[in-house]
Amino acid sequence: MKIVVLAGGISTERDVSLVTGSMIYKALKKTGEHQLMLLDVYLGYEGDIGGIFDEDKDWSEGFGRISEINPDISAVKALRKDNPNCIVGPNVIEICKQADIVFLALHGQNGEDGKIQAMFDLLDIKYTGTDYLSSALAMDKAISKELFNKYDIPTAKGIVVNGLAEAQKAAAEWEDFPCIVKVNAGGSSVGVYKADSRRGLEEALKAALALENRVIIEQYIDGREFSVGVIDGKALPIIEIAPKVGFYDYKNKYQAGSTVETCPAELGEDIAKKMQSCAEAVFKVLRLQTYARMDFRMDREGSFYCLEANTLPGMTPTSLLPQEAAVIGMSFEELCRKIIEISMEKYK
Ligand SMILES: Nc1ncnc2c1ncn2[C@@H]1O[C@H](COP(=O)(O)OP(=O)(O)O)[C@@H](O)[C@H]1O
Ligand SMILES: [Mg+2]
Numbered sequence: 001m002k003i004v005v006l007a008g009g010i011s012t013e014r015d016v017s018l019v020t021g022s023m024i025y026k027a028l029k030k031t032g033e034h035q036l037m038l039l040d041v042y043l044g045y046e047g048d049i050g051g052i053f054d055e056d057k058d059w060s061e062g063f064g065r066i067s068e069i070n071p072d073i074s075a076v077k078a079l080r081k082d083n084p085n086c087i088v089g090p091n092v093i094e095i096c097k098q099a100d101i102v103f104l105a106l107h108g109q110n111g112e113d114g115k116i117q118a119m120f121d122l123l124d125i126k127y128t129g130t131d132y133l134s135s136a137l138a139m140d141k142a143i144s145k146e147l148f149n150k151y152d153i154p155t156a157k158g159i160v161v162n163g164l165a166e167a168q169k170a171a172a173e174w175e176d177f178p179c180i181v182k183v184n185a186g187g188s189s190v191g192v193y194k195a196d197s198r199r200g201l202e203e204a205l206k207a208a209l210a211l212e213n214r215v216i217i218e219q220y221i222d223g224r225e226f227s228v229g230v231i232d233g234k235a236l237p238i239i240e241i242a243p244k245v246g247f248y249d250y251k252n253k254y255q256a257g258s259t260v261e262t263c264p265a266e267l268g269e270d271i272a273k274k275m276q277s278c279a280e281a282v283f284k285v286l287r288l289q290t291y292a293r294m295d296f297r298m299d300r301e302g303s304f305y306c307l308e309a310n311t312l313p314g315m316t317p318t319s320l321l322p323q324e325a326a327v328i329g330m331s332f333e334e335l336c337r338k339i340i341e342i343s344m345e346k347y348k
Contacts, residue, residue: 001034001100002053003340006116006127008040008064009087011108012190014071016254016314018064021105023316025060027333028103037095038063041106041116043079044089052095070190070250087115093123101126101340104312108187112312113139128343130311134287138309141184141216144286148306151285153278156297156305158218160184167205167215174201176219181205184214187310189249194220221297221305226265228279229293229313229321232342235276236324240265256318263323275304282309290342293321 005028007021008014018040025038037052038059039045045052077084087110096102102120104127106112114135120127129135137143148155157176161167181204183191191211193204201217208215225248229236240262243252252258265272279294286292286309293313298304313321317332325335 001340002098003028003034003036003101003103004096004099005036005038005103005105006041006092006096007038007105008042009106009108009111010042010073010076011106011110011112012070012073012186013107013188014042014073014076015064016188017105017107017111020107020315020319022060022063023332024103024105024336027317027336031333031337033337037099039092039095040089041092041111042076042087042089044092045095046090049091049095049098053098070188088119093125096120096125097123099125101128101344103128103336103340105315107312107314109185112187112310113185126344126347128290128339130287130289130292131346134289135311137286138288138292138311139185141182141308142214144308145216147285148282151281153282153285154303154305156180156218156221156307158216160214160216161205162214164206164209167209168202170217171198171202171205174198174217177201178220178222180216180218180220181208182216182218183208183212184216185212188253189247192247192249194247221299223297223299226267226275226296226298226304227293227320227324228276228296229291229324230279230283230288231291231325231338233280233283235279236321237264237327238267238272238275239263239320239324240267241320261320261323263320263327271302271304278304278306282306289346291321291339 005021005025007017028034029036035053114132117135118132142160145155161170178194178196181193191208195201195204225241226238228238242260282294293310295307296304322332322335
């Protein structure tokens with residue numbers, strides 16, 4: 001098959017996506033089964049695209065790394081010679097149209113939120129992962145929370161505020177400290193703050209509102225953190241995530257050695273089964289297809305709460321979902337192959 005691995009973009013998770021993309025590209029290339037191209041959705045490709053899949057070239061050369069802080073998007077935008085506000089770069093559509101399927105390695109805004117998926121549906125371009133509607137539902141933490149509440153999925157108590165006036169009112173009334181403030185449609189913990197006091201809450205809200213107009217204030221779940229991948233509706237083994245210092249922020253997510261990850265997680269059989277069934281229920285409630293990864297917190301009493309669903313979770317060999325797959329004997333290459341296979345089934 002001809003496959004484009006599509007990565008990059010201009011979300012706060014650009015760098016993570018570039019690494020996810022090159023890892024998927026390399027893994028699929030190693031199988032020798034496909035003609036591959038790795039493409040940055042934002043920067044596109046300026047050269048001649050005739051016979052581009054026949055070129056014997058390593059497209060992953062110099063394709064990005066993750067630094068300690070989230071990327072400087074204005075510097076990336078300065079690289080675009082045409083319209084820098086157009087998310088889709090030169091020749092991206094033309095190249096994707098030549099492919100049998102596009103492997104989505106995007107994360108965050110304009111990649112994980114359903115917009116690219118909707119555009120590809122209209123253009124008759126096949127892609128991996130879930131469709132546009134479920135992507136949008138999962139990306140929107142407020143809507144996810146409403147659905148979780150409706151279908152009895154345990155989730156942290158929280159409220160949604162829009163803009164500064166609502167935030168100020170909410171900050172004056174909120175009683176439960178510490179609490180978490182997070183942007184509604186973020187990712188990779190960018191725009192997530194812990195507030196220990198009302199003063200801290202006001203500051204956190206200000207910082208979050210600078211990134212997005214819609215923000216969530218949520219009860220802080222003190223305890224352990226877990227994540228559960230689901231492939232084709234079925235949960236993988238649970239992984240526990242324990243940052244050595246602080247919470248699971250951007251740095252702890254992507255700097256090697258900063259977080260202890262244990263898979264399968266050390267949990268009683270009963271509670272593990274319950275969390276896995278809960279992840280499968282979230283998959284259904286958000287109408288997800290193919291694969292996703294749900295994040296959980298568990299309090300000191302052993303009650304767990306679903307934080308969110310990630311529809312295009314990190315996909316480097318050391319990312320959480322690939323580690324979970326490895327525990328059931330599925331290598332990273334096999335996982336990539338499986339994602340393509342179940343994504344192709346959507347189109348039958
Ligand atoms: N209610 C909460 N209680 C405790 N920690 C939280 C809570 N919400 C978020 N966090 C912390 O912030 C991290 C990121 O939050 P999450 O909701 O998963 O958003 P995203 O991963 O999309 O940035 C979590 O992995 C967790 O460590
Ligand atoms: Mg998360």
